[in-house]
Amino acid sequence: MFIQDRLTYLLRQALNHSATDTELQELSNLVKEDQTGDISRQLEELLMEELSTTPTSAYDSEYWDDIAGKILSSDHVEVTPQAPAAPVIRRFSLRWIPAAAAVLLLLSAGLYWLLRSAEPSPMVTTTTAAIENDVAPGSNKAVLILADGTQLPLDSAGSELLTQQGNTRISRPTGGQLMYSALPGARPLSTAPSYNTLRTPRGGQFQVTLPDGTKVWLNAASSLTYPVAFNGPIRQVQLTGEAYFEVAQHADMPFKVKVQTGADSLEVLVLGTQFNIMAYEDEATVNTTLLQGAVKVNSNNNSKQLSPGQGAYLNKQDHILSVIPHVNTEEAVAWKNGFLQLEGNDIAATMRLIARWYNMEVVYKAPVAVHFRGLIPRNVPISKVLKMMEMTGEVHFEIRGKQIIVSP
Numbered sequence: 464m465f466i467q468d469r470l471t472y473l474l475r476q477a478l479n480h481s482a483t484d485t486e487l488q489e490l491s492n493l494v495k496e497d498q499t500g501d502i503s504r505q506l507e508e509l510l511m512e513e514l515s516t517t518p519t520s521a522y523d524s525e526y527w528d529d530i531a532g533k534i535l536s537s538d539h540v541e542v543t544p545q546a547p548a549a550p551v552i553r554r555f556s557l558r559w560i561p562a563a564a565a566v567l568l569l570l571s572a573g574l575y576w577l578l579r580s581a582e583p584s585p586m587v588t589t590t591t592a593a594i595e596n597d598v599a600p601g602s603n604k605a606v607l608i609l610a611d612g613t614q615l616p617l618d619s620a621g622s623e624l625l626t627q628q629g630n631t632r633i634s635r636p637t638g639g640q641l642m643y644s645a646l647p648g649a650r651p652l653s654t655a656p657s658y659n660t661l662r663t664p665r666g667g668q669f670q671v672t673l674p675d676g677t678k679v680w681l682n683a684a685s686s687l688t689y690p691v692a693f694n695g696p697i698r699q700v701q702l703t704g705e706a707y708f709e710v711a712q713h714a715d716m717p718f719k720v721k722v723q724t725g726a727d728s729l730e731v732l733v734l735g736t737q738f739n740i741m742a743y744e745d746e747a748t749v750n751t752t753l754l755q756g757a758v759k760v761n762s763n764n765n766s767k768q769l770s771p772g773q774g775a776y777l778n779k780q781d782h783i784l785s786v787i788p789h790v791n792t793e794e795a796v797a798w799k800n801g802f803l804q805l806e807g808n809d810i811a812a813t814m815r816l817i818a819r820w821y822n823m824e825v826v827y828k829a830p831v832a833v834h835f836r837g838l839i840p841r842n843v844p845i846s847k848v849l850k851m852m853e854m855t856g857e858v859h860f861e862i863r864g865k866q867i868i869v870s871p
Contacts, residue, residue: 469493596862598845601683601820603639605669610657610691617641617669628657631674631691641671643691656690663704666822673700676711677718680799683819684743705741707799710734710756724749729762729777729784738769739795745815749777752795760784797838803848805835810858814869821845828870833857 473490476482482490607615607625615625617635624634630646641661661671665684672678674692681687685704698718710718712735722729722742729749731740736756742749751760753769760767760775765784767775774790777783797804803820805813810833814825820841833855839848849860849867861868 596864598821598823598862598865600842600844601666601668601822603669604667605641605661605663605681607633607641608660608662610659628659628691633659633691639668639670641669643672643674645674645692656692656694658688658690660686660688662686664822665819673698673711675713675716675718678709680707682706682798683822702740702742704743705739705798707737707739707796708733709737722749725779727762727777727779727782729760731758731760733758739792739799741795743815743819746812747779749779750795751775752790752792754792754796798841801841802838803841805837805839807834807836809834810869813852814867817845817848818867821848822865824866826866826868828868831858831869831871 470490470493473482473486473493476486477490603618605617607617609615609626610628618638624632625641626633627646632644632646634642634644636642661669661681663669663681663683663685667683668681670678670680671687673689675698677698679687679700682705685702685706687700687702687706689700693716696716698713698716699721700719701721701723703722703724708718708720710733714734718733718735720731720733720740722731722740724742724744727749729742729751731738731751733756736758737754738756738758739752739754740750741752749762751758751769752774753771755771757771758769760769762777762784763782767784767786769775769786772789772792774787774795776785776787778785791806793800794804794806798820803816805816808816810831813835817823818825823845835852835855839851845862845867849862853859857871859870861870
């Protein structure tokens with residue numbers, strides 16, 4: 464209780480711009496000596512509570528950047544033991560640098576507004592001044608491909624009825640969303656189903672409500688193919704890339720997601736549940752993470768049943784499907800909630816993530832051995848993301864047009 468009370472005091476001092484250098488150092492020490500993560504979790508809860516009642520006029524991004532720099536300089540570094548000939552891999556915590564860095568540093572006002580929002584969204588508009596060679600974050604944009612091949616560009620603007628296919632109306636109730644709904648009094652058609660494809664580019668995301676009420680969030684560089692009406696004994700869709708599903712319950716009509724990646728195919732069979740599938744071609748595994756309900760994952764004549772909080776991972780190299788009994792579900796859906804998830808990622812995995820969302824190409828000048836932990840908001844310009852990563856002191860970036868140049 465003493466530590467929590469002390470954390471509350473130190474955080475309020477910092478929020479009120481009245482913390483002394485000694486108090487900031489004490490806050491830094493509490494964070495860097497946190498071995499179990501308990502202090503970090505308490506600090507995050509306190510920060511969220513304090514920011515929810517802090518007047519917007521009291522927020523000063525330059526002040527927090529300065530605090531970030533001071534505490535960063537004393538953050539501890541874990542060194543993973545390696546054989547003498549192997550490179551040393553340094554693991555830096557981005558999440559709790561300057562007293563919970565991905566939170567306290569705030570990457571300017573962008574994350575602050577996310578924290579103040581009741582329902583954080585990666586589409587919050589930032590007011591960061593333009594920086595030379597900077598690149599804006601991704602946004603709500605996609606292409607809807609109709610059954611006859613017609614392509615309809617979609618973005619965040621406007622709300623309108625797009626078209627009608629058979630007895631199904633296709634509309635955009637709000638920017639960034641697509642909705643399929645049956646016409647009043649319409650009966651299922653006996654003809655073969657027509658299929659649509661929703662495709663997001665690199666630097667895009669979109670949400671669709673399918674004809675059965677299932678909601679799907681598509682991440683960047685992804686596509687979902689589905690019928691405009693579900694008439695058969697099973698509701699089946701096909702996915703590439705990454706998507707989060709909230710499946711509408713229809714006990715007599717199971718829902719199936721099919722994924723084809725290289726030589727491997729994977730199926731996720733559900734009745735009603737919430738789960739995330741990550742199946743990018745440039746990733747080494749296909750990951751299925753279950754948040755609620757139950758799913759059965761099938762691949763290469765192997766089947767795994769998942770319970771909430773578990774994950775199934777298909778290794779593309781050895782084609783083995785395995786189950787992880789305890790996974791961090793928040794990490795799996797961080798992208799949907801407006802964050803870039805760097806937890807445990809090496810530089811290559813991190814840069815693939817960033818390249819997809821900012822539609823950039825990554826070029827390495829030399830090998831870089833560094834791992835990252837933490838969350839970074841997806842609604843900030845690329846310069847803010849790279850600046851935070853550079854604070855490790857182990858990697859440097861340069862933006863050249865649509866290229867990110869990486870060097871030690």
